[in-house]
Amino acid sequence: MTDAGYIPESDQPSDTIIAELRSVSKHFGDVVAADNLNLSIRKGEFLSFLGPSGCGKTTALRMLAGFEAPTSGDVLLDSEVVNNLEAHRRPVNMVFQHYALFPHLTVEQNIGYGLRQQRPRLAKPVIAEKVRKTLELVRLDGFEKRRIWEMSGGQQQRVALARAIVNEPKLLLLDEPLAALDRKLRKEMQIELQNLQRSLGITFVLVTHDQEEALSMSDRICIMRDGRIVQIGSPRDLYDQPKNRYVAGFVGTSNFFDGKVSGTGRDHVSVTLAGGLILEGVAVGDIANGQDVCVSVRPEQIRLNRSPDKKEGFPVTVSNRIFLGEHTEYLVKHESLGEFLVLTPRQTELNDGPFNTGDTLLASWDPGAALILDRA
Amino acid sequence: MTQRTRNWLLLAPAGTWFLVMLIVPLTVVLIYSFGERATAGGYSPAFTFEQYANLPARWAAFKNTMVLAPVGTLAALLIAYPVAYFLAVRVSPKWKTILLVLVIVPFWTSILIRSYAWIFLLGGRGIPALLEWIGIEGVRLINTPFSVLIGIIYGYLPLMVFPIYVNLERLDKRLLEASSDLGAKPWRTFIQITLPMSIPGIATGCMLVFILLMGEFLIPALLGGGKVFFVGNALVDLFLQSRNWPYGSAVAVTLVVVMLITVTIYMRLIKRLGAHREDVSLM
Numbered sequence: 001m002t003d004a005g006y007i008p009e010s011d012q013p014s015d016t017i018i019a020e021l022r023s024v025s026k027h028f029g030d031v032v033a034a035d036n037l038n039l040s041i042r043k044g045e046f047l048s049f050l051g052p053s054g055c056g057k058t059t060a061l062r063m064l065a066g067f068e069a070p071t072s073g074d075v076l077l078d079s080e081v082v083n084n085l086e087a088h089r090r091p092v093n094m095v096f097q098h099y100a101l102f103p104h105l106t107v108e109q110n111i112g113y114g115l116r117q118q119r120p121r122l123a124k125p126v127i128a129e130k131v132r133k134t135l136e137l138v139r140l141d142g143f144e145k146r147r148i149w150e151m152s153g154g155q156q157q158r159v160a161l162a163r164a165i166v167n168e169p170k171l172l173l174l175d176e177p178l179a180a181l182d183r184k185l186r187k188e189m190q191i192e193l194q195n196l197q198r199s200l201g202i203t204f205v206l207v208t209h210d211q212e213e214a215l216s217m218s219d220r221i222c223i224m225r226d227g228r229i230v231q232i233g234s235p236r237d238l239y240d241q242p243k244n245r246y247v248a249g250f251v252g253t254s255n256f257f258d259g260k261v262s263g264t265g266r267d268h269v270s271v272t273l274a275g276g277l278i279l280e281g282v283a284v285g286d287i288a289n290g291q292d293v294c295v296s297v298r299p300e301q302i303r304l305n306r307s308p309d310k311k312e313g314f315p316v317t318v319s320n321r322i323f324l325g326e327h328t329e330y331l332v333k334h335e336s337l338g339e340f341l342v343l344t345p346r347q348t349e350l351n352d353g354p355f356n357t358g359d360t361l362l363a364s365w366d367p368g369a370a371l372i373l374d375r376a
Numbered sequence: 377m378t379q380r381t382r383n384w385l386l387l388a389p390a391g392t393w394f395l396v397m398l399i400v401p402l403t404v405v406l407i408y409s410f411g412e413r414a415t416a417g418g419y420s421p422a423f424t425f426e427q428y429a430n431l432p433a434r435w436a437a438f439k440n441t442m443v444l445a446p447v448g449t450l451a452a453l454l455i456a457y458p459v460a461y462f463l464a465v466r467v468s469p470k471w472k473t474i475l476l477v478l479v480i481v482p483f484w485t486s487i488l489i490r491s492y493a494w495i496f497l498l499g500g501r502g503i504p505a506l507l508e509w510i511g512i513e514g515v516r517l518i519n520t521p522f523s524v525l526i527g528i529i530y531g532y533l534p535l536m537v538f539p540i541y542v543n544l545e546r547l548d549k550r551l552l553e554a555s556s557d558l559g560a561k562p563w564r565t566f567i568q569i570t571l572p573m574s575i576p577g578i579a580t581g582c583m584l585v586f587i588l589l590m591g592e593f594l595i596p597a598l599l600g601g602g603k604v605f606f607v608g609n610a611l612v613d614l615f616l617q618s619r620n621w622p623y624g625s626a627v628a629v630t631l632v633v634v635m636l637i638t639v640t641i642y643m644r645l646i647k648r649l650g651a652h653r654e655d656v657s658l659m
């Protein structure tokens with residue numbers, strides 16, 4: 001199971017749009033589970049919906065699967081509006097959150113289920129052969145006759161995956177497929193899922209609340225909040241160019257310093273913090289003078305320095321240190337900025353460290369590393 | 377206290393109950409069945425197979441029971457399943473409670489009173505009169521096997537609905553979505569998922585109704601009018617009217633044996649049907 005090697009990205013996702021949400025909203029009574037969603041899913045891409053629990057990810061997925069019809073707007077598959085097309089008529093398959101495997105059928109029967117529904121009927125040997133190949137693909141050969149309850153969580157996960165991909169769907173929907181697995185297994189399955197997606201060329205749409213999962217597997221991530229899409233982009237775009245504080249906080253970790261815009265230059269914006277301190281940074285999107293914003297600085301962009309002769313930087317004291325192997329994470333305190341995180345590569349420590357709790361250091365960063373973000 | 381003693385103590389009430397209420401009476405009945413009728417009625421000790429030799433005289437009662445109990449069970453199942461399915465799968469939670477109560481309401485009145493209602497409905501001035509009015513004449517319903525069957529189905533329907541309802545209610549509805557997602561049309565989902573998954577509920581309901589039906593006497597007495605009688609009626613007659621206890625005992629023993637055989641065969645069948653499930657439970 002651990003021999004899942006890395007399969008390089010083969011073809012870049014094409015520009016063909018395979019599915020689309022157009023101004024899609026979904027109301028459950030007073031609850032607005034989806035609010036004016038607009039999204040194009042490209043053929044062959046790995047797209048993730050990322051957001052906290054209850055933000056409408058599952059609802060979006062269920063509208064693509066055909067379990068819910070949108071209250072307004074259109075769902076398109078292959079350029080056709082399918083708002084009211086029943087799930088069993090859509091060329092789309094889903095891996096359910098808790099797998100929803102059929103307990104009265106064997107592993108083999110579970111995987112062959114979709115093939116047995118096809119009309120005109122597929123010949124028995126054809127079904128058997130497809131099931132066998134898929135079992136091999138998810139490395140479950142030998143488990144054909146097992147009952148579902150005789151399988152471990154990780155194995156059940158792969159049966160669920162096999163049951164969906166054996167049908168060669170145009171769109172594979174995965175609702176938090178790895179949430180029930182332990183950390184180690186989850187890591188392995190992330191690699192396996194990504195490899196599978198690349199070798200099969202099936203379009204994957206994954207729902208998750210785990211940022212690391214989304215960042216490591218997806219071609220594009222769709223960040224959601226309260227039923228709305230906040231930002232869509234590649235993991236790198238979202239990390240480097242978050243649209244607002246919410247996205248910056250959801251994709252990776254960051255330090256936020258709240259303040260008001262006090263000056264806008266050509267490249268740099270100055271922000272005056274509550275304590276009177278002025279920080280410089282680059283604006284992402286439109287920022288107006290006097291606007292409430294926050295300055296976001298990633299922990300790994302901050303340098304710690306012992307030499308007190310250099311006067312640049314903020315004097316801080318180390319209040320906590322966590323050794324992470326390649327990196328060390330410091331929690332440092334500045335009298336005006338408050339506490340913030342710094343991630344330091346091991347090399348810095350070898351040259352200048354180690355920094356201990358209570359040490360007084362200088363913290364600094366390039367103005368280009370400080371992003372001025374809308375506080376929403 | 378050791379674990380062992382504690383186990384025994386915990387089992388004691390059930391064990392005592394089992395002994396006093398089941399084993400002892402059965403033994404007494406078994407002994408009686410080999411005895412003779414005392415001249416004034418009741419039991420006089422003897423060892424004879426005469427009572428068993430006389431069993432064919434009550435063949436009609438056995439025949440009626442062995443036909444109407446399974447047919448009634450099957451009919452109740454066919455009616456109860458859609459009701460239970462509707463309640464468990466289709467009805468919104470708001471209506472569910474109300475409709476469930478409606479299923480139970482008949483239990484608030486005695487079966488005796490409810491059967492009298494059927495006597496009227498099926499009797500000369502009930503449905504037959506209505507049929508006559510639209511031109512269908514000479515229909516007789518009361519005091520026929522059909523009227524007994526109607527009474528049985530009516531009386532035992534809730535007992536069939538509930539186990540199936542509970543079973544279907546517990547059924548993970550995501551399995552139905554998964555089936556649909558994999559391309560199964562609604563009725564294929566029903567045949568391939570819902571029905572097999574509800575076998576335990578069906579088994580429990582049938583078992584419950586069938587066993588109780590084997591001992592039924594009130595409904596045949598009221599709606600069969602002495603023409604369609606069950607073994608239960610024969611027992612009432614033998615023990616209470618003609619006071620032939622040994623013969624009654626022989627009939628009772630035979631009924632128990634027949635019941636044991638049927639139930640054993642039935643269990644085997646269900647076990648084979650449900651062999652794929654780890655959680656097949658009959659009760």
Ligand SMILES: Nc1ncnc2c1ncn2[C@@H]1O[C@H](COP(=O)(O)OP(=O)(O)O)[C@@H](O)[C@H]1O
Nearest residue numbers: 028031032033052053054055056057058059060
């Ligand atoms: N069938 C439903 N009936 C009523 N409310 C629902 C239903 N499905 C989802 N919701 C509500 O819609 C919101 C979004 O739910 P969901 O899409 O499941 O979120 P997520 O998958 O992101 O956790 C939640 O507030 C949830 O309570």
Ligand SMILES: [Mg+2]
Nearest residue numbers: 054057058175
């Ligand atoms: Mg969800």
